[in-house]
Amino acid sequence: MPLFRVQNWDDAYANGANIPGGERWPEAWVQPAADFRTVTGKRAELDIAYGDHPREKLDLFFPVGEPRGLFVFVHGGYWLALDKSYWSHLAGGAIGHGWAVAIPSYPLCPEVRVADIVRSVARSVAMAAARVGGQIRLAGHSAGGQVVTRLLCGGTGLPDPVAARVDGVMSISGVHDLRPLLRTEMNETLGLDIREARAESPALLEPVIDVPVICWAGAAERAEFVRQNALLANVWRGLGLATETVEEPDRHHFSVVDGLAQEDSPMTTILFS
Incomplete structure (x- = not known):
């Protein structure tokens, strides 16, 4: 049986360089996001401060009628x-299902x-929960996937x-083991050490909030992202959580989030059914 060892960790986590036409992102998201903010108009509250740092602001988008x-x-x-x-346009699917949507910077x-x-x-x-009632659902992409799953583990x-x-x-496409x-x-800039990497890796922690967790990745992603995606669902299922692993065909690391913009996409349907 052949064995596999990662030889180049920078390449293993490099997305744009390994996607045909990958240089189009993140600029490819700019115009759709701006257009969405224009269309939503008065049903959006932008740049709501939730902390003291200049980047601690969020945008809040509302559906027609009372949010679910x-x-x-x-x-x-x-x-x-x-x-x-x-990312403003990614609120479209949730709004179509009657949910308010918060998108923070940090x-x-x-x-x-x-x-x-x-x-x-x-x-x-x-902050967003103080403005919108009802249940809360969280989603995060890539590093954001680490953030939202880490929130389930307490101490945040x-x-x-x-x-x-x-x-x-x-x-x-979350990174669940840092x-x-x-x-x-990139760690020369991130500044992670082994202590923090362990403490902030959801796959190494036990969740204290028991809710269903869906780990969703594109089938055409880098092997490390597919592995990281399955890893968390596997580990947390062993801890008693309801988990699901999805590898969406013909999606790469950047296109995998497109489903959030569409009310009837498989991603949005499973999130808000």
């Missing part, structure tokens, strides 16, 4: 890049640590009454 609940989407970018403005490494980002996002969820400052309203989580990143050049 609150959906929070946490963006990726390896904890190093991007902000809420790239401080980035190396100014802060990964652990600080998780706590910042916890504050954003609490998420208030207990808010945590009690969370009834489902989707990690989209230890491999210690071997990458």
Whole structure:
């Protein structure tokens, strides 16, 4: 039986360089997001401060009529890049199902640590939850997948009454074990050490919030993202949680989030059914 060892960890976690036409992202998201903000108009509240840091702001989008609940989407970018403005259009699917949608920005490494980002996002969820009633569902892409699943493990400052309203989580191409990143050049900027990598890896922790967790990745992603996706669902199922692993055909690391923009996509349907 042939054995496989990762020889190049930077390549294993490099997305754009391994996707045909990958240089189009993240700019490919800018115009659809801007158009969505224009269309939603008065049904959006932008740049709501949820903390003292200049990047601690969120956008809140509302459906027509009373919201069924609150959906929070946490963006990726390896904890190093991007902000809420790239992703507004991804609120479309949830809004179509009658949910309000919060999309926060957060401080980035190396100014802060990964652990600080998780706590910042916890504050954003609490702020949005104070404005929108009902159940809360969380989703995050890539680094955002680590953040939303880490929120289930306690010690993040998420208030207990808010945590009690969370009834489902989707990690989209999430990085659930941070230890491999210690071997990458990006860690010179991330600044992870083994202690923090272990403490902030959801796959190494026990969740204290017992809700269904869907781990969703594109079947055409880098092998490490497919492995990380299945890893969390496997480990947490062994801890008693209801989990599901999905590998969506013909989706890569950037296109895999497109389903959130569409009311009738498989991703949105499973999230809001």
